[in-house]
Amino acid sequence: MHIPDGFIDIPTSAAFAAIAAVGVAASLKGAKSSLDDKTAPLAGLTATFIFAVQMLNFPVAAGTSGHLLGAALATVLVGPYAATLALTIVLLLQALLFADGGLSALGLSAFNMSIVAVWVSYAIFFTLKKILPKTKSSTAAAAGIAALISVPAAAASFVLQYAIGANATFSVSAVLAAMVGTHVLIGIGEALITIFAVGAVLASRSDLVYGYTGEKASLEIRNA
């Protein structure tokens, strides 16, 4: 879902770049609370893993492929602020080194993937966590459902940008139907990869997982 240059006009791209920049700045502050000596390297590994898996396009329908977005995965592993930073670094490197995603569209893509997909994942994951038992398997399942919905949410966010500032005149409702329809299918792949990856980290180092230790950490007894 890396937007090339030219799809969306420059004023709209600049406006979303400004919003994304505010979100990234807030995340630089917010990430401090969730990152310590142990979890900061996990956040680096999460960004690295997302870069690697974003190279692995899987077929979803005739002539269409999709790849991991990684927003739900990062949100559950390292929290929403570090997730926004991780996704933004991946998008920056992809645009600068690999010509994947337009430079003028970077703010648009960052808004959709590093901010909308992350906070949709956060809202769904922690809503489900309140209902579900506090086990590893329900943590992985909640991550999967958050992943499933985060992808069409990011796609819908692109359609909003298209509606505001597209350089083409095709109907917004046609674009919305096609984008959401395709990205629900990609979301299924997203959910499976997310469940597998969150499950693997829970099995080896559950103490590092933000979405699993979150409640416990807030009840931690501290020495004065």
Next chain:
Amino acid sequence: MKQRNFLISGFVASLFLAGVVSFYASSSPDGLEKVAQDIGFSETAKENTNADGVLADYGVKGVDNERLSVGAAGVIGVIATGVISTGLFMLVRRKSGTEK
């Protein structure tokens, strides 16, 4: 699992996925590209400003072997992402001993 072993396993898995498995990835257009083609707005796309870069489109310029080219691009990307992101997260983290 020890922190060090955990991080090394994750990094090696990422290197393997980007360096080896990436060759087998689907080359069909992704969701957004396909929708843009089907509906018709793909023509508004401009060529990427970095389209002539040495690593453009996940291949190393001048390396003709497709498997080697995409694999090397993937390895470079994994190392770059790993170094830059871990560096940034270590900078913004709460230093041990400081209040939350």
